[in-house]
Amino acid sequence: MAPFSFLKFISDQWSTLPSPEELKKDLTGKTVIIVGANVGLGLEAARHFASMNPGRLILACRTPKTAEAAVEVSSVDITKTTGCKTVEFWPLDLQSFSSVSAFVTRFEKEGGGRLDILVENAAIATGDYKKTGDGHEATIQTNHLSTALLALLLLPTLNKTPNSRLTIVASEVHYFVARLTEADSPKILEKLSDKDHCTTSVMSVRYNVSKLLNVFFTRGLAERLPLGTSVTVDVVNPGLCHSELTRNASGFQAYSLAFMKFLLGRSTEVGSRTLVHAALAGDQLTMQGKYLNKCQVEEESDYVISPEGQKVQDRLWEETIAILEAADPRVKDVVHSLLRSD
Ligand SMILES: NC(=O)c1ccc[n+]([C@@H]2O[C@H](COP(=O)([O-])OP(=O)(O)OC[C@H]3O[C@@H](n4cnc5c(N)ncnc54)[C@H](OP(=O)(O)O)[C@@H]3O)[C@@H](O)[C@H]2O)c1
Numbered sequence: 001m002a003p004f005s006f007l008k009f010i011s012d013q014w015s016t017l018p019s020p021e022e023l024k025k026d027l028t029g030k031t032v033i034i035v036g037a038n039v040g041l042g043l044e045a046a047r048h049f050a051s052m053n054p055g056r057l058i059l060a061c062r063t064p065k066t067a068e069a070a071v072e073v074s075s076v077d078i079t080k081t082t083g084c085k086t087v088e089f090w091p092l093d094l095q096s097f098s099s100v101s102a103f104v105t106r107f108e109k110e111g112g113g114r115l116d117i118l119v120e121n122a123a124i125a126t127g128d129y130k131k132t133g134d135g136h137e138a139t140i141q142t143n144h145l146s147t148a149l150l151a152l153l154l155l156p157t158l159n160k161t162p163n164s165r166l167t168i169v170a171s172e173v174h175y176f177v178a179r180l181t182e183a184d185s186p187k188i189l190e191k192l193s194d195k196d197h198c199t200t201s202v203m204s205v206r207y208n209v210s211k212l213l214n215v216f217f218t219r220g221l222a223e224r225l226p227l228g229t230s231v232t233v234d235v236v237n238p239g240l241c242h243s244e245l246t247r248n249a250s251g252f253q254a255y256s257l258a259f260m261k262f263l264l265g266r267s268t269e270v271g272s273r274t275l276v277h278a279a280l281a282g283d284q285l286t287m288q289g290k291y292l293n294k295c296q297v298e299e300e301s302d303y304v305i306s307p308e309g310q311k312v313q314d315r316l317w318e319e320t321i322a323i324l325e326a327a328d329p330r331v332k333d334v335v336h337s338l339l340r341s342d
Contacts, residue, residue: 003173003302012172015294018210020048027054031115031161033107033196034059035092035150036122038066040243041169043078044272045119050084056112057084060103062122067091079112085220085293089279094122094146095132097327101187104153104330115157117196117279121169125207126248129198134327137193143210145189145203148217149324151233152334158231159338165287166221166233167278170214172293175301178207183312189319213316214310215300220317225338235276236292240264271272 011125027049037059049057057078061067067089071078078087090106093099107115123143128136151166158164165224185191191210192198218235225231242265246257277295281287288296304310326330 005170010264012294013266015277015297017266017270017273018277020273020276023048023273023278023280025052025280027052027116027253030054030117031112032058032119033115033123033154034119035061035094035147036068037061038063040245041241041268041272041275042119042121044269045076045121046087047082047277047336048079048272049279050082050087050262054084054086057087058107059089060122060176061089062091062093062095064089064091064100065149068091069073075322079161082201092150094142094150095134095138095176097134097141097146097149097324100146100149100153101328101330102148104328107154107157111157111237113157114161115164115167115300116152116161117167118151118154118158118280119167119169119275120151121275122147122281123169123207123210123245124225124248126243127200127203127206128248129195129203131188131193131195135193135207136189136323137198139206140189140192140213144213144217145320145323147214149327149331151217151221152324153328155196155231157184159229159271162230163280163284164231167233167275168214168218168266169212169275170235170237170291171208172207172237172239174212174215174304176208176300178303179308180212180303180312182209188316189323190264212304215304216313216316217320218291219289219300219304220313221339224242224341225297226338226340232287233283234278234287234290234292235329236274238271239266239294242268243271296342302325 032049032054034042034046036042038061071087071089092103132138132141133306182188182191215235278292291300
């Protein structure tokens with residue numbers, strides 16, 4: 001597979017994606033959760049799922065005002081535009097492990113015992129250093145740690161549901177991390193959250209690093225799912241799209257991103273089709289643990305697939321599980337009962 005290049009990026013951005021009609025499936029009786037669905041790609045993906053008659057469509061969002069608007073208030077709301085009456089908003093803040101735990105506890109009680117599709121879409125892109133109440137750098141916790149926690153805590157329900165799908169939204173920017181320099185430290189995740197380490201220059205690539213962690217986590221999870229599992233996990237790149245992701249950019253960066261999006265950006269709706277494709281298309285044989293670009297399986301970065309990348313992936317897995325086991329004791333049971341240890 002051709003490695004990432006600017007010419008490939010341009011050609012990818014201009015390629016035609018499958019139409020919503022081509023992606024459509026009947027979701028009658030099925031339960032779908034989309035994380036971060038009040039704006040951007042998550043909202044447009046939710047609208048596509050809503051048009052497929054889902055049994056339940058849960059928008060897991062941190063901002064009640066825009067989430068409620070996405071469900072029922074605004075003039076472009078999902079209920080009005082699709083006629084879907086099974087859309088719900090459930091609060092979830094990925095900057096807090098206890099919020100993730102509370103979401104899962106509620107889902108265990110009220111979720112109806114099945115989860116067909118979980119799309120982990122929420123993320124932040126910021127160069128500012130901030131520590132969460134749980135003690136982790138905010139981008140690492142939002143984009144990686146809490147995303148992993150939610151995936152693991154919902155794994156038992158995904159596992160009980162035939163042909164279930166877990167889709168994690170990453171990015172082509174994972175190719176930009178030629179080598180994770182924090183892997184030179186004994187504890188990678190601790191280093192990534194260390195305030196003294198997180199200089200302006202380190203934080204300028206933090207989003208890219210977080211998307212690399214999404215790719216590593218997906219591969220690590222897929223490698224540990226036993227044969228015969230009902231869950232298929234994949235990781236998707238939506239490409240450069242119009243959305244609110246760069247809301248915190250300023251100055252030259254804001255102008256250059258706006259210019260790039262003007263020239264090459266997919267509309268939010270078109271970009272969201274990549275999420276829908278990752279959650280609905282193909283089968284376990286072709287999609288398990290795979291990275292998807294323009295609705296096709298593609299090779300991850302050279303670093304990810306290198307022997308060094310595999311070692312870093314395994315270390316990150318161990319460190320992530322240790323942090324998440326401390327955050328929620330249910331993680332230990334999930335890892336021991338549902339994942340392979342060999
Ligand atoms: N747009 C692109 O060009 C592009 C390219 C490659 C990959 N991606 C990926 O696509 C995904 C969606 O991004 P987008 O472009 O649609 O960005 P967006 O418009 O900014 O949407 C991001 C979503 O994540 C939510 N979110 C952020 N922090 C959260 C938290 N702590 N708890 C719960 N939800 C939280 C946001 O909610 P609030 O509104 O409350 O903040 C929002 O719903 C991300 O994973 C991103 O990395 C985007």
